[in-house]
Structure formats: structure tokens, C-alpha cells
Amino acid sequence: MNGSARTPAIHTSERGGPSFPEVVRIHLRILVREFPVAWIALAGLGLILLILSLRVWLGADALGEVMLETQITFTALASIVFLFALLWPDAVWRNLPPGGREALDVLPVARRTHRLGRLLAGAVLPLLTYLAVALVAATLHLTLPALQDASGPWGGGGTGPLFTGLSGWLTVLGGLAATYLIGSFLALRLGRVLLPFLLFWGIATALHFLFMSLGSVVGTEIIRIGLFEGAWSPGRVLVTAMVFDDGATLLPSWAWAVGLLGLVWWEADRRE
Amino acid sequence: MLPDPTRPPDTPPALHLEDVVKRYPSVVALSGVSFEVPPGSVTLLAGPNGAGKTTLLRILLDLASRQSGRVQVFDLDPVDAQVPVRAATGFLPEELDFPFPMLRVREVLDFQSRFRPTWDPEYAETLATELELPRNQRWRELSKGQRRRVQITAALAHRPPLLLLDEPTDGLDPVGRERVLSLLATHLAETGATALYCTHVVAEAQGLADRLVVLKRGQVRVAESVDTLRRTLFRIEFRGGEAPPTPPGGDPTPAGTGPSPAATDPTPSAAEPTLQRTDRTPSLIRREGSQMGSERWVLRGSEEAIRGWATDTGLDLLSLDTLTPAEAVLAYLSPNAPATGDPR
Amino acid sequence: MTLSYGPLRVNPSDPRPLYVQIVDEVRRAVSCGLLPPGDSLPSVRELAGALRINPNTVLQAYRELEREGVVEVRRGQGTFVAPGVRSSEVSREVARELAHRCLREAARAGLSPDAFMEALHEALPPTPDPAPAPNPDSDDAS
Incomplete structure (x- = not known):
């Protein structure tokens, strides 16, 4: 008691923290506790999609009716899944704004490992929504091959090349990953997602109109190709890869995802 | 500090700071701070608000960068050894925030324990009882004092060899203050931990101190043993x-x-x-x-x-x-x- | 603010160092028989916790008391009042300490030791029976 028990353990090398997969698991659990509504909503979406696929599978409706229904559903789903992937990081990092991550940073996990761990745990929910939608798409393609032949979800009433073949699936996944990563980067760096995102597109659109009104063809084209419609443009990759995919977006979408991953990797170790 | 016969004489200091400089864009927080904290000692880091105490603690955990100077925590530079330094440290932050306010107190402690291999569930339970933690209440419903007591439990329950305490009695009522100080003394006796105790309320903690470091405007006024x-x-x-x-x-x-x-x-x-x-x-x-x-x-x-x-x-x-x-x-x-x- | 553990009282704002206060208090408790020889002292952990002081300070006090022969440390068991301790000797030590403190206070008031002693004699309660001063050790014998 007096002195003999008082031997300070200073061999810090024996002390460590959890591994990366363990960090991801911990944060996944926390995210479930934090946002129960989001996970319930995902389950609800999954249920709706399941019912939809079952109806198609069982041929309960006439073909035309299904076409109309899927067109509306898919257009909406495509937008929602991407919008969700973009804005979800805002929720993931809401209480961990820049300068307010001390509670994580004092835990025995390297700064980068910890942030990327939470980022990866946060990716599970968008990934599950992607899988849910992809599952319906697969069902549709199997039962109604005619859907693919239509010109696309916006025009002809089909799903277009969406989710057709490995390329179709991977393009969407790459675009989704890039979208989630840009959202995460904005959340990590600026603490908010929507405002800077809208600001960027607002300025881009304003510039676009400015060049158009000035009659500057070169300026207009640079912005149109570079930002909105080019195969490598963020507009194509981030927002509409799912909708407009024509095979040419596969490589750009993954290139964007990898590039953004690098950006997030670098950002995740920034001291505040 | 007492010369402890069980400790080899060449034991390195628990904390070593040498000419540490930290400048923010508009203010110099630390201008050449140097002092040492011997292992097993309790050092009171005193100074008025804004003296640089919190900045100093943040640098020790690599939460903040430094412009120059040498920092060693148990012979390790916290910049190179984030994980071992943090694993060895029980940190009591100045703020009473927790990023997941919907968690219940027991979940908050569970969250902490998953990051700490040395977490002692029995000791955590003892501390929680001693500090009367409302285990089933959510963090966002807790009072300031209750939050502080949860933080104290989390900082001590893994029996770290180093305690970095930033105004530990902040937010506590007089009875709570006494209880926490008594708990700290008991904890120190049991673990032999080294502590750096930051406060601008020196009187209540002076019984715990065997060293004093007085910091003012980012400068060390005195760093000396109480003896x-x-x-x-x-x-x-x-x-x-x-x-x-x-x-x-x-x-x-x-x-x-x-x-x-x-x-x-x-x-x-x-x-x-x-x-x-x-x-x-x-x-x-x-x-x-x-x-x-x-x-x-x-x-x-x-x-x-x-x-x-x-x-x-x-x-x-x-x-x-x-x-x-x-x-x-x-x-x-x-x-x-x-x-x-x-x-x- | 005074902090106490049983009969042991310390005050962090007292000018005496805390370990000296603990030494004095243990001596006092031994001297007046509250801590008879062989009794155990509180553990370092207990005393530090109750007094809210650094455990090193308690350890320092106990080592000092051990050096003086007032207590003995038994490995793994704790600290005990030395069985052979003579409370009369401890009493004398307590008295000496008290005298020093009184004289310091007197000096601060500008009193010479003689003036202080005179006042002390005057303050003594009148002794109706001029019996010889009782030997403190006689209590133990009876």
C-alpha cells in the first residue's frame, strides 16, 4: 500500500488503440444509434422496392403501366440516391465540425485512421441504398428486357443502359462514391455541404450565362464541357452518372472517386 | 517530489517541454515555454485565463501544432507517436461537449472503453457510483456538473499513466468539487500516475500539487517544486x-x-x-x-x-x-x- | 479550510507544509492517546483521498514519522504506531513544536520571549494544591 503499489506504468509502447476495422465498426454502431430514422427510412425504401420488383416479377400489371411506373420511380430514385450520398456526410460530421473533433482526437487512434474510419462507416448507408436500387434494376432487366431498349429514363420510358452489365453497375457505383466523397470532403473541410455545393454550381451557372450573353462561344463551351456535360465533367460524374450513363462515364467516374479519395485522405490528417 | 527508491534515478521525465512556441495568426499563445514534469508528480499549471494553459495541453496531445520547440511525453514526440501518447493519457478537456449527444451515459462510457484496451470496467463502475452518474440519461439532458463527472470517469477508468486535466472542477458544485478532488487523490495514490493539472482556481487544488508552473501570457513565470x-x-x-x-x-x-x-x-x-x-x-x-x-x-x-x-x-x-x-x-x-x- | 480524517486535521492554507502538518497531527494523536502503540494509521490512499492532498505528501510524512521512530511501516500491511513508542517523548516533541509556534507569533506581535512567558504564567489556571506536576508516564503504569 505504502509505496510498493505505486509503480507508474510509463511503457507507452505497450499501449495502443483499436484497429481500423474496429474503428469502422464502432462508428457504424454509433451512426445507427445517432440516426435511427435514416436506417428505418432505408428499410422502408427497401420494402417499397421489394414490392415493386415483386409486382414486376409476378407480371401483375400490363407492360405499359409498369414502364410508366418504373420511369417515374427510377428518375426519382436516381436523383434521391445521389442527393442522399451528397448530403449524408453533412449529418455524419454535423457534431464533428472543423475545430470540434477533440473528442475523437484524444482517443488512441491516429487522426487519419479515425476520420477515414468514420467516413467509411458513414458510407455504409449510401451503399445499401445503391444496392437496394440496383436489386430492383436487376429484377427489371431480367423480367422486362424491353426496358433497356427504350431511349432512357428521361425520354422513352425505359431505364436505358442504366444498371446494364458490369459497366452500368460500376459507373453508378463510381459516381456515387465520388458524390459521397465530395460531400465528405466539404463536411470535413468546411463543416457543411449543401451551401458550398450550391454556391459552386450557382457561380458556374452564372458564369455560363454571362459568357452566353457576351456571345463568347469559347467561354460558354469551356464551362459547358468542363463543368456540365463533358464525360469528365463533375456535372456528369457527380450528379447524373446514374441517369446519363452511356459507358463513357465509367472511367471518369472512378477517376473522380480515386482523386477525391486522395483529397479526403490528405484532409483527414490535417491538424486543426 | 520525493526521491522514490523504487524508481531508477535515470527515469526520464513524464513531460519535457523545451522552448515551445505557438503562434496563432493574431496572437502568440506560447513564447518559449520550457519545463519538466517528473514521473509520479502532480504539477499544477496555474495562470489566468488566456495564459496558454489549454494550448499547452493541446500541443501535448498533438491536437494543435507548434511552430518550434521540443515536446516529449514519456520520451515520445506526440507528433510522431499520436497513438501511444494518447493511449497513455487521460485527458479532461476544457469543453463539456460530446459529439454524440443522443447517447446515454452508459453508452458514452461504452464508446470510450472500446478505444481503450486498458479500460477497467470494474473501476469505471466504481467511479460511476462514486460520482453518482445517471447511467440511463442521454448526454444532451445532462447538467454541466454531470457532464464533467462523466468526463472524469472516462479519463480515469483506463488507469492512464498520465493525466492532463484542464480545469477539472469546472462546472461542479462545491460538494462535487470536493468529491472529485478526493477521488483524484485516491486515484493518484492507487495508480502513481503523473498529472498536469491546469487551473486558475489554485487554492482548491494546492493540496494536490507537488510542483507549480505559473504561466502568464505564454511565458513561464516559475516552474518549481512546492518544497x-x-x-x-x-x-x-x-x-x-x-x-x-x-x-x-x-x-x-x-x-x-x-x-x-x-x-x-x-x-x-x-x-x-x-x-x-x-x-x-x-x-x-x-x-x-x-x-x-x-x-x-x-x-x-x-x-x-x-x-x-x-x-x-x-x-x-x-x-x-x-x-x-x-x-x-x-x-x-x-x-x-x-x-x-x-x-x- | 480545514480537512480532517478522524483526529488528523490539516489546512492547506496553513503556513506549515502539509507533510509537516500531518507529522504534527499524528504526533498529537499519539501524544494524547488517540493512537495507542500498535494501532494502524490510515493508508496513504485513504488519507490522501480524505484530505484531498497529494499521496506523495502523505508518504513523505509517514517516512518522516518512521525516521523519528513514531511509526513503523510493515511491508504489505500498512503503517502502524511503533509498539515501543513512548507517548511522553512524543508529547515533549509536540510541546516543543507548539512552543516554537507560540514564540513565532509572539515575535510577530513584537513581544520578547520573556514578556510572553510572563503572560503564559499569568494565564495558567490557579493550582489550589501545589502538588508536583503529574508524570505523563504514570498513566500508563496505573
Whole structure:
């Protein structure tokens, strides 16, 4: 008691923290506790999609009716899944704004490992929504091959090349990953997602109109190709890869995802 | 600090800071801070708000960067060894926030425990009972004091060899303060941990301290063991005369200015032990007051030297007393106290 | 503010160092028989917790008391009042300590030791029966 028990353990090398997969698991659990509504909503979406696929599978409706229904559903789903992937990081990092991550940073996990761990745990929910939608798409393609032949979800009433073949699936996944990563980067760096995102597109659109009104063809084209419609443009990759995919977006979408991953990797170790 | 026979003499300090500089764009938070914390000791880091205490703790955990200087926590630089340094540290932050406010208290502790392989569930349970934690309440529903007590449980339950405590009794009521201080003393006795205890309320924690570091405006005013201060810091009271005596070691307050820049960085002579240096020449730390014909000064120097100086000056010495740690802090925080760059 | 553990009382704002206060208090408790020889002292952990002071300080006090022969440390068991301790000797030590403190206070009031002693004699309660001063050790014998 007096002195003999008082031997300070200073061999810090024996002390460590959890591994990366363990960090991801911990944060996944926390995210479930934090946002129960989001996970319930995902389950609800999954249920709706399941019912939809079952109806198609069982041929309960006439073909035309299904076409109309899927067109509306898919257009909406495509937008929602991407919008969700973009804005979800805002929720993931809401209480961990820049300068307010001390509670994580004092835990025995390297700064980068910890942030990327939470980022990866946060990716599970968008990934599950992607899988849910992809599952319906697969069902549709199997039962109604005619859907693919239509010109696309916006025009002809089909799903277009969406989710057709490995390329179709991977393009969407790459675009989704890039979208989630840009959202995460904005959340990590600026603490908010929507405002800077809208600001960027607002300025881009304003510039676009400015060049158009000035009659500057070169300026207009640079912005149109570079930002909105080019195969490598963020507009194509981030927002509409799912909708407009024509095979040419596969490589750009993954290139964007990898590039953004690098950006997030670098950002995740920034001291505040 | 007591020389502990069980500890090898070459044990490295638990904390070693050497000339640490931290500048923010608009303010210098730490300008050349140097001191050491021996293992097993409790060092009170005192200073007014904004002295740089929190910044210092943040640098020790690599939560904040530093512009220059050397920092070692158990021989490791926290920048290179984020994980082991944090694993060895129980940190009590200044803020009462938790990023997942919807978690219940038991879930908050569970979250903490998953990051700490050395977490002792039994001890955590004991602490939670001792501190009367409302285990099923959500974090966002907790009062300030309850949040503090959850944080204290989390900081102690993994029995870290190092405790970094930033205003540990902040937000607690008087009873809670006593309970936490008592708990800390017990914890230190059981674990032999080293503690750096930051506070601007020194009086309540002075019983725990065996070393004092006084920080003001990013500079170390004094870094010394409480024992040494007891032997070298005295308050004298003497009958004031018409002409005030010349203070020993010169007057540190030339015409109302602060300590001169030259005085902030004296070159300490390595060959000269601190005690001997202060022994020989007492110096004025603070003029406390001059009322009703009596003057009170705080002097640094051995009792013998001060008495000798008083006799030489012909001072009518009324009393000579030691200072409590809290009084010593106050003396060194006075506007005219000399700054020291002496790392000892 | 005074903090106490049983009969042991310390005050962090007392000018005496805390470990000296603990030494004095243990001596006092031994002297007045509250801690008879062989009794155990509180553990370092207990005393530090109750007094809210650094455990090193308690350890320092116990080592000092051990050096003086007032207590003995038994490995793994704790600290005990030394069985052979003579409370009369401890009493004398307590008295000496008290005398020093009184004289310091007297000096602060500008009193000479003689003036203080005179006042002390005057303050003594009148002794109707001028019996010889009782030997403190006689209590133990009876």
C-alpha cells in the first residue's frame, strides 16, 4: 500500500488503440444509434422496392403501366440516391465540425485512421441504398428486357443502359462514391455541404450565362464541357452518372472517386 | 517530489517541454515555454485565463501544432507517436461537449472503453457510483456538473499513466468539487500516475500539487517544486519608513512598465544550482501592499539571505512567513513579477 | 479550510507544509492517546483521498514519522504506531513544536520571549494544591 503499489506504468509502447476495422465498426454502431430514422427510412425504401420488383416479377400489371411506373420511380430514385450520398456526410460530421473533433482526437487512434474510419462507416448507408436500387434494376432487366431498349429514363420510358452489365453497375457505383466523397470532403473541410455545393454550381451557372450573353462561344463551351456535360465533367460524374450513363462515364467516374479519395485522405490528417 | 527508491534515478521525465512556441495568426499563445514534469508528480499549471494553459495541453496531445520547440511525453514526440501518447493519457478537456449527444451515459462510457484496451470496467463502475452518474440519461439532458463527472470517469477508468486535466472542477458544485478532488487523490495514490493539472482556481487544488508552473501570457513565470518554493519564497512584513528601502536584486517595476524583454530570457548557468543562486541574492517578486505603516513584500531567496539583507538594510522586520502554493502563484502572477526562462 | 480524517486535521492554507502538518497531527494523536502503540494509521490512499492532498505528501510524512521512530511501516500491511513508542517523548516533541509556534507569533506581535512567558504564567489556571506536576508516564503504569 505504502509505496510498493505505486509503480507508474510509463511503457507507452505497450499501449495502443483499436484497429481500423474496429474503428469502422464502432462508428457504424454509433451512426445507427445517432440516426435511427435514416436506417428505418432505408428499410422502408427497401420494402417499397421489394414490392415493386415483386409486382414486376409476378407480371401483375400490363407492360405499359409498369414502364410508366418504373420511369417515374427510377428518375426519382436516381436523383434521391445521389442527393442522399451528397448530403449524408453533412449529418455524419454535423457534431464533428472543423475545430470540434477533440473528442475523437484524444482517443488512441491516429487522426487519419479515425476520420477515414468514420467516413467509411458513414458510407455504409449510401451503399445499401445503391444496392437496394440496383436489386430492383436487376429484377427489371431480367423480367422486362424491353426496358433497356427504350431511349432512357428521361425520354422513352425505359431505364436505358442504366444498371446494364458490369459497366452500368460500376459507373453508378463510381459516381456515387465520388458524390459521397465530395460531400465528405466539404463536411470535413468546411463543416457543411449543401451551401458550398450550391454556391459552386450557382457561380458556374452564372458564369455560363454571362459568357452566353457576351456571345463568347469559347467561354460558354469551356464551362459547358468542363463543368456540365463533358464525360469528365463533375456535372456528369457527380450528379447524373446514374441517369446519363452511356459507358463513357465509367472511367471518369472512378477517376473522380480515386482523386477525391486522395483529397479526403490528405484532409483527414490535417491538424486543426 | 520525493526521491522514490523504487524508481531508477535515470527515469526520464513524464513531460519535457523545451522552448515551445505557438503562434496563432493574431496572437502568440506560447513564447518559449520550457519545463519538466517528473514521473509520479502532480504539477499544477496555474495562470489566468488566456495564459496558454489549454494550448499547452493541446500541443501535448498533438491536437494543435507548434511552430518550434521540443515536446516529449514519456520520451515520445506526440507528433510522431499520436497513438501511444494518447493511449497513455487521460485527458479532461476544457469543453463539456460530446459529439454524440443522443447517447446515454452508459453508452458514452461504452464508446470510450472500446478505444481503450486498458479500460477497467470494474473501476469505471466504481467511479460511476462514486460520482453518482445517471447511467440511463442521454448526454444532451445532462447538467454541466454531470457532464464533467462523466468526463472524469472516462479519463480515469483506463488507469492512464498520465493525466492532463484542464480545469477539472469546472462546472461542479462545491460538494462535487470536493468529491472529485478526493477521488483524484485516491486515484493518484492507487495508480502513481503523473498529472498536469491546469487551473486558475489554485487554492482548491494546492493540496494536490507537488510542483507549480505559473504561466502568464505564454511565458513561464516559475516552474518549481512546492518544497523548493517553501524554502525560497517568503513574505516579509516590515515597518514602512519615510524612504522605502531599495529592494534586493533591483526593482522589477521600473516606472510602471512590465518586465523588460531582457529579463524574460536570462541565460541560466548550468553549473549553478538554482538554490545556491537564489540563496545568495534575494530578489523582489511582488510588493503586496503598504497599509497602516506596514509593508508586505514577497521575496525570493533563502530565509538566511533575506534576514541578512534585512539586517544590512536596517529593516524593521515584523515577520517572515512562507507562502502557500496558492499565494506563491498569486505573487508570480502580479504585474511586476519577473519572468523567468529558467527551465528548472 | 480545514480537512480532517478522524483526529488528523490539516489546512492547506496553513503556513506549515502539509507533510509537516500531518507529522504534527499524528504526533498529537499519539501524544494524547488517540493512537495507542500498535494501532494502524490510515493508508496513504485513504488519507490522501480524505484530505484531498497529494499521496506523495502523505508518504513523505509517514517516512518522516518512521525516521523519528513514531511509526513503523510493515511491508504489505500498512503503517502502524511503533509498539515501543513512548507517548511522553512524543508529547515533549509536540510541546516543543507548539512552543516554537507560540514564540513565532509572539515575535510577530513584537513581544520578547520573556514578556510572553510572563503572560503564559499569568494565564495558567490557579493550582489550589501545589502538588508536583503529574508524570505523563504514570498513566500508563496505573
